Amino acid sequence: MIRRLVAYDTGEPGRVLSVADRPDDPAPGPGEVQLAVRTVGLNFLDVSLCRGEYPVRPEPPMTPGVEAAGRVVAAGAGAEHLLGQEVLACPALPRGALGDTVTVDATVVVPRPSTVDPTSAAALPVTYQTAWFALERAGVTAGRTVLVHAGAGGVGIAVTQLAVARGARVVATAGGPAKTGVCRAQGASVAIDYTGEDFVAAVREATDGQGVDVVVDPVGGDLLARSLDCLAFEGRLVSVGAAGGPPPPVDPARLIAANADLIGLSWGSQYPWRRPEAVAAAYRALFDLCDSGAVRPPVSRVVPLAQAPAALDDLAARRTTGKIIVRLDEEERG
16 A cells, blocks of 8 residues: 545645555556655645646546656566656656655656755756746747746746846746745846735836836736736737636737737646657756756745645645645655
8 A cells, every 4th residue: 555645526735635545556557657756846736636727637536746756666668767767757647746656657757867856856847847938938038028926936936047047137026025035036136016016017117118028927817917018019928827816818909909929838738748858858958057056946845745735725825935845755754
């Protein structure tokens, strides 16, 4: 038997998730590997999965967790070369990573360099890959100005670090002085407390009325529509999430009048399987940036498996900064 975090219903994580003893996973099939999980990164998409709101909606019982660091302990035909390696992986739902072991397709497995520890590694896949492809698709280069919402969250910090590494200027929004302080510490030139001022007016002031070249929005809700007012001529808004609720419909005529682009991005549900070579190249770049110090995964809390549901509730309520990591490796299991 193995431990696994399981949701038998849909709802808030703290209500529907519990640790259960489950039968051992079957041996991996052809092209699959089984990991002994060391660490798992938590994301808002895990909250959405529990609520039944994520674009990919596996039926209960379901185990969340889509970014894991671990050791390959079994391999199916064609994947034997990975046996014994320390790797990063993004499991396919409903076989999520929040358990002692997880079986994954070998095509979504990336060897973890020894220079990146398991805790930091588990903070990379979803947040940093989402940030990477958001900046890629928006064409962010040196000299551009990027506005990122929820700048003290996992995606927000990743966007800030990666945009600064490209030579861009970052304007970040966050709620309260503590979180705006986090934004500045991560490299944002301007940090706007949206609880105390109108972020649209503040962005216009910070850009001498020109607006920003790119907005990266993991919040959604009414924020998305207001963010269009922050764009410069031919600006691009990349919507990467809806932590604040579904955004209202956007009239295409508004995009036409503003000469603006609206880009949707769901990394975890598409890119690892549709663009594996681009994802692998992004990992290589991220590992290099970790080595250089430009990428510093913002792990704010490390919790055992039993505390993961409460940690996800904190994430849902925006009581967190940076990244929460669940630790399941041999030291944690004793």
